[in-house]
Amino acid sequence: MITVRSGAVLIIFLAAIATHLSVSADDFTDMPDDKGRLEVFVQCSLCHSMQIVNQQGLSRAAWKKLLVWMVDEQEMTQMDSNTELLVLDYLGKHYSPETQKQRLRDRGLLP
Numbered sequence: 001m002i003t004v005r006s007g008a009v010l011i012i013f014l015a016a017i018a019t020h021l022s023v024s025a026d027d028f029t030d031m032p033d034d035k036g037r038l039e040v041f042v043q044c045s046l047c048h049s050m051q052i053v054n055q056q057g058l059s060r061a062a063w064k065k066l067l068v069w070m071v072d073e074q075e076m077t078q079m080d081s082n083t084e085l086l087v088l089d090y091l092g093k094h095y096s097p098e099t100q101k102q103r104l105r106d107r108g109l110l111p
Contacts, residue, residue, distance in 0.1 A: 035089070056100070
């Protein structure tokens with residue numbers, strides 16, 4: 001039986017979870033529209049905002065090492081091989097050193 005006090009604690013707890021897990025529609029719509037976009041969004045935004053991904057400029061091999069580290073050290077759930085392939089292909093294509101440099105150029109931060 002939920003009492004008024006435990007009910008209030010439950011509401012606060014659920015609100016805190018909802019706030020932590022909330023993401024902006026921009027987090028998804030600002031991502032390049034390509035195969036693997038949804039999988040990247042779902043996998044990455046489970047633990048952190050997409051802004052963390054946006055700040056990176058890693059090669060596909062470096063993304064792979066980062067995913068292994070997140071599974072081994074950060075308790076990320078291992079993806080099935082098909083999802084991991086989609087995620088790595090998308091990240092390697094859209095969040096690479098080259099695309100990071102281009103984003104910085106577009107913002108006037110690099111010549």
